[in-house]
Amino acid sequence: MRETACRKALAGKPDLLENFDLSLASVRAYLADNPPEPKQKGLVLFSCAKDECFEAFRLSVPLKNLMVLDTSPYIRPLARLRDDWESIAVVILDSENARLFTVSSDRVTARKKNGVYLLGKHKKGGMSQMRFQRLRRQAIRAFHKDVLGDLKKLLRVEPADQIFLGGPGIAKVQFLDSLPPGIRKRVTEVVDLDLNVPEGEIRRRFVSLAAVEERRQDRAHVEVLLAEILKDGLVAHGWDEVTKAVRAGKVEVLLVTSGLKLRGWKCERCKVVGLGDRSTCPSCGKPVSEMDAMERTVKEATQRGAQLEFVARDPDLEALGGIGAFLRYK
Numbered sequence: 001m002r003e004t005a006c007r008k009a010l011a012g013k014p015d016l017l018e019n020f021d022l023s024l025a026s027v028r029a030y031l032a033d034n035p036p037e038p039k040q041k042g043l044v045l046f047s048c049a050k051d052e053c054f055e056a057f058r059l060s061v062p063l064k065n066l067m068v069l070d071t072s073p074y075i076r077p078l079a080r081l082r083d084d085w086e087s088i089a090v091v092i093l094d095s096e097n098a099r100l101f102t103v104s105s106d107r108v109t110a111r112k113k114n115g116v117y118l119l120g121k122h123k124k125g126g127m128s129q130m131r132f133q134r135l136r137r138q139a140i141r142a143f144h145k146d147v148l149g150d151l152k153k154l155l156r157v158e159p160a161d162q163i164f165l166g167g168p169g170i171a172k173v174q175f176l177d178s179l180p181p182g183i184r185k186r187v188t189e190v191v192d193l194d195l196n197v198p199e200g201e202i203r204r205r206f207v208s209l210a211a212v213e214e215r216r217q218d219r220a221h222v223e224v225l226l227a228e229i230l231k232d233g234l235v236a237h238g239w240d241e242v243t244k245a246v247r248a249g250k251v252e253v254l255l256v257t258s259g260l261k262l263r264g265w266k267c268e269r270c271k272v273v274g275l276g277d278r279s280t281c282p283s284c285g286k287p288v289s290e291m292d293a294m295e296r297t298v299k300e301a302t303q304r305g306a307q308l309e310f311v312a313r314d315p316d317l318e319a320l321g322g323i324g325a326f327l328r329y330k
């Protein structure tokens, strides 16, 4: 169906239509030769016969089916995926045992399990209660240091913005207090949890917590944006203003409403883009092509090193045109 629609739209442009057919033939050939791998849930293909470009990426997460014909690669759903499906590091511990995991939207990976023998739980004959308690505290501190070492190693392999702590009793709080500030500020959840909770349960609990946390962060970003607008701070909002800032390389973080599209146009010769419906370029008078202006801005921002944050439906951001940016300078 999309194929027919594209073909109709290209009817008056034989060279583009030819490129479309050839590019699609490469896609078909790839699909015929490469059946999905066992754990593959998504597939992204970029194909352009004219530029002799073909790239395939197999993903372990599902994607919405989409075919987009554009003059440059359509990357927005992928950028979005990166933002939403970030992995989380999870540490579950008591004073003698720890389990480390990384959790992402579709999987839990057990990374490490360790335990120590801490002098036993009961007072040993001859040892005073005080001395026993002191030794026990030392042993717990040493154990936490050990777990911190493992956590640091884990974060080097799989960078996670968020760390969740779980476990029974107060050990998790003591562990939190022992963390260096750089790691401690990434701990966004501390929850009571049985040490032997099954992995499926970990995923269920932490993925939903991560979704809540993601929404909370979205809201926090929008609130900072609103506050900065009020004091004329280092921010931009609305498509025009943000796009100008992106072009000038000023954007540090781009806030975009998930799934928002803006009808726009571009002139390939003049490299001019604009919002709305137009058939000819205001500078050179030649025909322009239609495009999603939001997608275009997101793409340019990523190319210029801006960090992307997709915000799920937020009325305040939508009132600002659905797009905002934190700037490096003005």
Ligand SMILES: [Zn+2]
Pocket (backbone or CB within 6 Å): 267, 268, 269, 270, 271, 272, 281, 282, 283, 284, 285, 286
């Ligand atoms: Zn033009």
